[in-house]
Amino acid sequence: xxxxxxxxxxxxxxxxxxxxxxxxxxxxxxxxxxxxxxxxxxxxxxxxxxxxxxxxxxxxxxxxxxxxxxxxxxxxxxxxxxxxxxxxxxxxxxxxxxxxxxxxxxxxxxxxxxxxxxxxxxxxxxxxxxxxxxxxxxxxxxxxxxxxxxxxxxxxxxxxxxxxxxxxxxxxxxxxxxxxxxxxxxxxxxxxxxxxxxxxxxxxxxxxxxxxxxxxxxxxxxxxxxx
Amino acid sequence: xxxxxxxxxxxxxxxxxxxxxxxxxxxxxxxxxxxxxxxxxxxxxxxxxxxxxxxxxxxxxxxxxxxxxxxxxxxxxxxxxxxxxxxxxxxxxxxxxxxxxxxxxxxxxxxxxxxxxxxxxxxxxxxxxxxxxxxxxxxxxxxxxxxxxxxxxxxxxxxxxxxxxxxxxxxxxxxxxxxxxxxxxxxxxxxxxxxxxxxxxxxxxxxxxxxxxxxxxxxx
Numbered sequence: 338x339x340x341x342x343x344x345x346x347x348x349x350x351x352x353x354x355x356x357x358x359x360x361x362x363x364x365x366x367x368x369x370x371x372x373x374x375x376x377x378x379x380x381x382x383x384x385x386x387x388x389x390x391x392x393x394x395x396x397x398x399x400x401x402x403x404x405x406x407x408x409x410x411x412x413x414x415x416x417x418x419x420x421x422x423x424x425x426x427x428x429x430x431x432x433x434x435x436x437x438x439x440x441x442x443x444x445x446x447x448x449x450x451x452x453x454x455x456x457x458x459x460x461x462x463x464x465x466x467x468x469x470x471x472x473x474x475x476x477x478x479x480x481x482x483x484x485x486x487x488x489x490x491x492x493x494x495x496x497x498x499x500x501x502x503x504x505x506x507x508x509x510x511x512x513x514x515x516x517x518x519x520x521x522x523x524x525x526x527x528x529x530x531x532x533x534x535x536x537x538x539x540x541x542x543x544x545x546x547x548x549x550x551x552x553x554x555x556x557x558x559x560x561x562x563x564x
Numbered sequence: 565x566x567x568x569x570x571x572x573x574x575x576x577x578x579x580x581x582x583x584x585x586x587x588x589x590x591x592x593x594x595x596x597x598x599x600x601x602x603x604x605x606x607x608x609x610x611x612x613x614x615x616x617x618x619x620x621x622x623x624x625x626x627x628x629x630x631x632x633x634x635x636x637x638x639x640x641x642x643x644x645x646x647x648x649x650x651x652x653x654x655x656x657x658x659x660x661x662x663x664x665x666x667x668x669x670x671x672x673x674x675x676x677x678x679x680x681x682x683x684x685x686x687x688x689x690x691x692x693x694x695x696x697x698x699x700x701x702x703x704x705x706x707x708x709x710x711x712x713x714x715x716x717x718x719x720x721x722x723x724x725x726x727x728x729x730x731x732x733x734x735x736x737x738x739x740x741x742x743x744x745x746x747x748x749x750x751x752x753x754x755x756x757x758x759x760x761x762x763x764x765x766x767x768x769x770x771x772x773x774x775x776x777x778x779x780x781x782x783x784x
Contacts, residue, residue, distance in 0.1 A: 353608075373752055375752075376584070376608075376714060376751060376752035376753045377718075377750055377751065377752065378749065378750045378751070378752055379750075381783045382783065485608065485609065488574075523610060523613050524609060524610045524613070525608060525609070525610065526584065526603065526605045526607075526608040526609065526610050526752045526753055526755065527608050527752045551776075552775055552776060554613075554614070554756070554757055554774040554775045554776060555774075556614050557602060557614040557756070557757045557759075557772050557774060558772055560614045560615075560616060561616055562616050562619060562620075563615075563616065563619070563637055
């Protein structure tokens, strides 16, 4: 597939962290609703998680136009599925594998899609969560986060999973994700206090549009000056 | 040697501490009102989400800091020390003008070495409420109202439209709070809470508007 080389060594409107966690019976991913233009919070209410089909959801951080490009290609595949009408739909691991090939191929031509994509869903009723980045690095894990989330959220999610033997409920997963999004809002200068969640369970997949964070700033009254 | 063009290197390993910042100071009919956000960043990492950028230089004179956190703290310490010494020498209250010129002389004479953009605002009995702006270049100019820092561009239009000289205290305070809130909403390098202070002949009144209490505007 030929396409003109893009200026994607210069990401323009970008999204910050996407976090994802597996729970007993499903998986969920969350990303805030902000598109940043450098340090400017340019576009609020920008959805960065997307429902692909009843078994898969996808989210991405990085350049938003490249994310939309990936989504467009994926939706073409989903529409093909629909037209073929043979009972088969793309499963998360297949999309993850496809995504890896695409990202690695672009990187090998020095024209990367400037994203880190998180693909989540149910693969034969087993929760699946994987991430592919702009260099084509791909891996699956019980919990994943991109951007600052990788440093701030992953340790929290891992500790929580380990404490509960990797078996947590959906409610617990939502709670730990909310805590992580809150921490990211405190510590990531490109974060926003509203986020959306995409959940996949045996019942199906859905995107919850807008959740607002309840933050705590009491510590501000205890701080004065710098010395 | 850390290559800043290295895309695999995280931003917070390449950047120094900066107060990304939005700072505002305005004269009103009783003195000055000053306000700032509370975010210090290293790259995009928020190193301190509850920073106090309103640094007292004397009883009724403040320094509002933006730029490199280390540089502005050094400038503020220098001015504070020299101002106190000067106060002892003269035996009378320090003038806002003097504090401002002290800051300017340090920043101007070290302009290649420093990344410090400050405002010196306060009250003295000679000229009442005053706001002096000393940007990176080391120039100095007195203004009735000024907004500075990376977030300033997002609120400049608002202040141009709604500021008038000699406003009432509460009216001016609301204007200032709205301005900083707008800047916080749009600037990634500004955030957290709004610290503000009202400086008059009677003294200083300091307060914090927590992030959860900030005025919110249209957010599509």
